[in-house]
Structures are given as structure tokens and as C-alpha cells.
Amino acid sequence: MTQKGIIRGMTKEDVDSVYEIEKLSFSVPWSKESFLEEAENSYAIYFVYEEDSKVWGFAGMHHIVDEGHITNIAVHPEKRRQGIGKALLCALISYAKENGLIGLTLEVRSKNIPAISLYKSFGFKEAGLRKNYYTNPPDDAIIMWLYLKNLKT
Ligand SMILES: CC(C)(COP(=O)(O)OP(=O)(O)OC[C@H]1O[C@@H](n2cnc3c(N)ncnc32)[C@H](O)[C@@H]1OP(=O)(O)O)[C@@H](O)C(=O)NCCC(=O)NCCS
Known part of the structure; x- marks a missing residue:
């Protein structure tokens, strides 16, 4: 689990590490410039997981x-x-x-399957x-929602 590390807001200084993780994780990674823009975007909320002075994970959304x-x-x-994805998603949901x-979409x-299982x-x-929706490799996108308020009330 994640007891050793902390979740905190992403800063511009984290972008090199975040970009490395991005490249290791996605077949069509975002550019480093995109993350630098996100770090300054007032609608963007990004958290990182830091352990032993190193960033090991990140999660972001647009408000x-x-x-x-x-x-x-x-x-x-x-x-x-090790529970880091769970802790990062928890931070977005708490925000x-x-x-x-x-809600969140x-x-x-x-x-x-790993990501869908995490969200579910x-x-x-x-x-x-x-x-x-996706290329390289081709795939469909599943749209998911987590409603936090009862929309009928
Ligand atoms: C998806 C991702 C962020 C999960 O991060 P993680 O730190 O490994 O996840 P956690 O350890 O917190 O796991 C939380 C839950 O997710 C699900 N999960 C995570 N990895 C899984 C796997 N390989 N297979 C099935 N379920 C998995 C499980 O439900 C797990 O709970 P459990 O460990 O109690 O069974 C990680 O696999 C990743 O970085 N993938 C590449 C990037 C990506 O695809 N991001 C999603 C884009 S939409």
C-alpha cells in the first residue's frame, strides 16, 4: 500500500518525471509541453504520488x-x-x-482491464x-461516469 509516500498537487518541477511515466504507460503519450500547460491551467487539477523524493504516479482532471x-x-x-492508482483516484474524488x-467522467x-477494474x-x-476512438492500437472508448450527487434532487 501507499503508507510510505504522499499525494500532493503537481507542480511544473514534476513534469519531467510525469512525462517519463506517461511515456512508459501509453502507446500515444501526451507531450511534455502538454503537461507544462496543464501545470498552469487553472481548470486542471493534477496530483502526484511521491515516495523517496521521486514521483511514481500522477492523475489529473479538468474541472x-x-x-x-x-x-x-x-x-x-x-x-x-501497490495501491498507488487507488490513492490517486481517491484524491481526485475527494477534490x-x-x-x-x-460527478466525474x-x-x-x-x-x-486494469484501468476499468480500478474505476469500477x-x-x-x-x-x-x-x-x-483510439488508434495505435485501434480500440473503442468506454465512457464512464461516477455520479456524486443525486441529479433528481
Ligand atoms: C491503471 C493503473 C493506473 C492502476 O494503477 P495501480 O497503482 O497499479 O493500481 P492499484 O494498485 O491502486 O489497484 C487498484 C485496483 O485496480 C484494479 N487493477 C489494477 N491493476 C490491475 C490489473 N493488472 N488487472 C486487474 N485489475 C487491476 C484492481 O481492482 C485493483 O484493486 P486490488 O489490487 O485490490 O485488486 C496502472 O495500471 C497504469 O498506470 N496503467 C497504465 C496507464 C493507464 O492505462 N491509465 C488509465 C488510462 S484511462
Whole structure:
């Protein structure tokens, strides 16, 4: 589990480490410039997991009116299955609750079983499918939502 490390907000100084994890985690990684822009974007909320003075994982979302759109979450391959992804997602959900968001949404590759399992373990539900959304390799996107407020009340 994650007792040794801390979750904190991402700064520009973290971007080199975040970008390394991004490249190790995705077939079509975001550019370093994109993360530098995110670090200065007032709508973007990013957390990192730091242990032994090193960043091992990150998660981010855009706060759009009363919704949270999760942009990415990744953990260094050497540190997976130790609860870090769970702790990072928990930080995004806590932020969303504290800021009165109605819910969180995201898109995930339909073949990405680790990520889908992680989201489902927090109560995210499948809400739609975008056919052929991804390339390299081709895949559909599953749209998921976690509602934090009862929309009927
Ligand atoms: C998805 C990811 C962030 C999970 O991070 P992690 O630190 O390994 O996850 P955790 O250890 O916190 O696991 C939390 C839960 O996720 C699920 N999970 C994680 N890895 C899994 C795997 N390989 N297979 C099945 N379920 C998995 C499980 O439900 C797990 O709970 P459990 O350990 O009690 O069974 C990580 O696999 C990753 O970085 N993947 C590459 C990037 C990516 O695909 N990001 C998602 C983009 S939408």
C-alpha cells in the first residue's frame, strides 16, 4: 500500500518525471509541453504520488463547471499493484466532493482491464461507447461516469 509516500498537487518541477511515466504507460503519450500547460491551467487539477523524493504516479482532471473530466492517470510500471492508482483516484474524488462537483467522467480503452477494474472498484459505471476512438492500437472508448450527487434532487 501507499503508507510510505504522499499525494500532493503537481507542480511544473514534476513534469519531467510525469512525462517519463506517461511515456512508459501509453502507446500515444501526451507531450511534455502538454503537461507544462496543464501545470498552469487553472481548470486542471493534477496530483502526484511521491515516495523517496521521486514521483511514481500522477492523475489529473479538468474541472468544467460542475463536472470533473479525468484526463489521465498512470503509475510507474515498477510500482503498480501497490495501491498507488487507488490513492490517486481517491484524491481526485475527494477534490470533486469538496468542490461540489456532480460527478466525474472519463474515457478508457475497452481493452484496458486494469484501468476499468480500478474505476469500477470506485463505483464508476459504463455510460456509453465511442467506436474506434483510439488508434495505435485501434480500440473503442468506454465512457464512464461516477455520479456524486443525486441529479433528481
Ligand atoms: C491503471 C493503473 C493506473 C492502476 O494503477 P495501480 O497503482 O497499479 O493500481 P492499484 O494498485 O491502486 O489497484 C487498484 C485496483 O485496480 C484494479 N487493477 C489494477 N491493476 C490491475 C490489473 N493488472 N488487472 C486487474 N485489475 C487491476 C484492481 O481492482 C485493483 O484493486 P486490488 O489490487 O485490490 O485488486 C496502472 O495500471 C497504469 O498506470 N496503467 C497504465 C496507464 C493507464 O492505462 N491509465 C488509465 C488510462 S484511462
